[in-house]
Amino acid sequence: MDTRHMHYFMALAETLHFGRAAKLLHMTQPPFSRQIALIEQKLGVKLFERNSRHVTLTPAGKHFLDDCRTVIAQFDAACRDVRLVASGMKGELRFGFMMHAAHSVVPRLVQRYSEIRPDVRLVLEERTPTEIDDMLMVGKLDAAVTFAPGYSPHLRTIHLAKEKLRMIMRADHACANKRMIGPDDLCHERLIATPTSVAPTLRSAIASYFAAGGISPNFVLEPRLQHTIIKLVAEGLGVALIPESLCSMLDESLVSKPLRTAPTLDVVLCAPITSANPAVSALMDIAAQSSC
Template sequence: MDSRQMRYFVALAETLHFGRAAARLHMTQPPFSRQIANLERELGVQLVERSSRHVTLTQAGERFLADSRAVLARFEDACRDARLVAEGQKGELRLGFMMHAAHRIVPQIVSCYARLRPEIRVVLLETTPAEIEHRLLGGELDAAITFAGRPFPRLRTVPVITDHLCLIVPSGHPLAGRDSIVPHDLETEELIAAPATVAPILREAIAGYFEKAGIVPRFRYEPQLQHTIVRLVAARLGVALVPASICDEAVVDVVPRALVAAPTLKVVLSVPVDSNNPAIAPLIDIVRDRKEPAAAERPVTRSRR
């Protein structure tokens, strides 16, 4: 038995006439009648009662009609869904991102994607930059927003923004009233930063900022998450150099300040080269078409208390 036989029976049940049912399916009556007879033989039950003038459904036929309609409807849904998934209109997209992107970049991109592809389920996974490459190559993620790092032949990247480092200090700190900061202003400050094992690109940018000035930075605390770093600064346990994009919103007891010759950080969308998920293509288009000033172009100078 296959779906065609169900369609034949539904046509007969809806017309209660072999000739009209056959015509609906662009068939002649004899082969159509044989198909119904074959169906009854395979099922081992009588579905219709035939007479020279009337065709009526048996009780078994009534039940088979309801079930056939349900099966055919699900079959049509399955065919439609398969086409939509192949076209990138439906399915699932697993998007990873570092916490630095959670403040502004990810909400904007995901909001745009949801409007463009409402039937695609977006699974968000916040993780550390060091984990993102591993998860992409391991098939756990379809795409990820992270810092641009060393080129990797199995990954392709699309630029998102150019971010830059800024300084955050506790409110009332001596540097809170300065419009801009140079490395020597931080020579005696205790710093809070994620370790290189967690955010290697970010840690390299911070270390390089001091190295160019001939200063050895004094790292006191090394939490993994950027949110924790901000809270530790608010608790007056040190100062931190962080991506300016996370300073878009006011944080109580934390004041951002611009750095002179601030190091820049390129943020990219990273995607496995061999991925066959059609849901990725619309995401790439959104990122490429996205119009936003680079974070490095927006000075961070105002106090946020």
């Protein structure tokens, strides 16, 4: 039996008339009657009581009608859903982002995407830039907000924002009252920064900033996460150059200062060009519109 047989049965169960049921299905009555008999034969159950004037459902037929309605409704829903998934209107999108992007571009992207694709389940992955690169490469992420990669022909990339770096220090630091900080102010400072293995673009920008000023930076601690860097600076273990978007969350024990000729990093949305997930295209369209 298949859904076609269920439709035969339901037509008769709902009309209780062989002629009208056959007409609804664009059939003549004799072949329709044979189909009903075949259904009862396959089930080994009498579904209808019939005589020359009346057709009625047996108790088994009434129960089967309820079940058929449920099955057909589920089948129709499955057909609708598969079309929605194929069009990107439903499904799942694995979306990665750098931690500090949660303080800038990510909330706006997520909100807008959820408005136009409410039936797509967003799986949010807060990761380091290197983890994002690796996960995009192997297909564990469908799209991600990260620093602009180098030559990456396997990725579609859309520019979202520029992120300046600022210096953070304790409020009692000797430079806390300066209006602006330059590399020469930091030549003897203990620096805390994410290692190259975790955020190569960010670390390279910091190193280049000092190199341009003829300063050899003294990196003393290299935690993976920016939140940890902020905590270590608050403990007086050094100073740090961090993305500007993180400076709004500093507590009163810390201050941030602008840098002369501050390093600026491009923040982008990336997705593999070969992505088979149709839910990605709407996210990329939103990013493209916001970058115009």
